[in-house]
Amino acid sequence: MNIKILIARLRKLIINDYRVLGALERGMAVHEYVPIETITNYSGLNINEVNFRLSYIHKLELIKRWTGPYVGYYLTFAGYDCLALHALIESDKLDLFGQAIGVGKESDVFDAINPEGDNVAVKIHRLGRTSFRQTKRKRPYSKDKRHISWLYESRLAAKKEFEALNILHDVKLSVPNPIAHNRHIIVMERIEGTPLFLLKELPEKEKILNEILDDIFIAYSKAKLIHGDLSEYNILITPELEIMIIDWPQWIPSDHPNFKFYLKRDISNILKFFQRKYDVYRDENEIFNEFFNI
Ligand SMILES: Nc1ncnc2c1ncn2[C@@H]1O[C@H](COP(=O)(O)OP(=O)(O)OP(=O)(O)O)[C@@H](O)[C@H]1O
Ligand SMILES: [Mg+2]
Missing domain, CATH: 1.10.510.10 (Transferase(Phosphotransferase) domain 1)
Incomplete structure (x- = not known):
């Protein structure tokens, strides 16, 4: 999803949408398709509200619905993006969003401004979203967990990158100054280069x-x-x-x-x-x- 569309959708979400998204995130550690009862339990909301929110965020393409022996849901990358961006905005690490400045095969980078007015670069890691072969080759965990490999791998990549930037920054190497990290997203100094x-x-x-x-x-x-x-x-x-x-x-x-x-x-x-x-x-x-x- 294009970053402008994503941000526009994120702005429409209310607290209960985030509760449902967060419940899905938790549920995905256990279920490939998270049952409505699990979402209800984890979100702490009543079933009517959960159903209402699910259909709303489904329309916004933040989750997908699966129909099998039961009805289950799972997060899309856009849904996961909303969770992480929301957390960064709430903790005053991000404010206004700008343009895409780099689209790689394994990440999207765009510019933004933080509440202090600094130019920052936001890197969203996107791993394991396509190839099954690649997933199979690199996966350290079981077959059952393959459905969340993209989520796990993207989060791990962001964590590793943020860790490296901190270490390198401490030894005064010329790397972008790391600012914040949440899930699969890192915020860092934006380099004019x-x-x-x-x-x-x-x-x-x-x-x-x-x-x-x-x-x-x-x-x-x-x-x-x-x-x-x-x-x-x-x-x-x-x-x-x-x-x-x-x-x-x-x-x-x-x-x-x-x-x-x-x-x-x-x-x-x-x-x-x-x-x-x-x-x-x-x-x-x-x-x-x-x-x-x-
Ligand atoms: N801190 C930054 N400031 C300015 N521009 C940046 C910054 N970080 C990344 N970019 C821009 O985004 C592009 C992609 O960034 P980066 O190389 O980190 O990710 P990537 O190549 O997509 O990752 P991967 O190699 O894992 O696919 C860079 O070429 C650069 O133009
Ligand atoms: Mg690169």
Whole structure:
């Protein structure tokens, strides 16, 4: 669902709608399709009100209805978005919403303003929403819980990314300042910058490359973590030519048994990009040695 439509629908919800959505969220930990009795119990509302709210939020496409031996409901991504956005708004972390600023395969990012008037970026993680094969490959939990894998995975990705941003921010690495986190959504400082792969011209290429390598090194040695998906797509360059490394949900701890593999892959993605696009060459092995022989 488009973010503008989502926000318009969110504005129409009242407290009892959130109670029903929250009851569904809880119910989904146990049921694939949550029975009305469970929703009623968890929400603390009477059955008539539950039915009324269910049909209202169903019309808004925040939940889906299933009819089998009984009638059950489950949350859509839009419903889950409403729960998380509502919690962030209520806790004064978010106020006005703006435009989409990035739509990836695994997240939607849009800009917003918090009550203090700061520009923030809101990243909504969206994992496991499609491929069954992918779900099967990566799932650590049982078949029965596959129906909530998207919810669980998206929440976990946001938690991991928020955790990384906090650690990296503490060691003063140039990453967006983390502001808040709820369910599958993180709120962070909005960076004025362009992804590296989109830049037509890059002045001081060698210097920028060195800074990126320094940041990889600081993350690895001080914050003890490795990005794990580093490339020209996940580096923003500000108008002042500062670099900002973004998109950290898949970070790997530096004591991971395969940490060298991930670290080398990150470094080599960057070196290949600089060689291919800017004809700046650095010896991979030399850099690996500098990293590992500290
Ligand atoms: N803090 C931020 N400030 C400004 N723009 C941002 C910020 N975070 C993300 N963006 C924009 O949103 C785009 C997507 O963000 P990000 O790389 O974090 O997610 P993603 O690529 O969709 O995630 P994934 O790789 O998991 O699919 C970025 O390329 C960038 O343009
Ligand atoms: Mg990205």
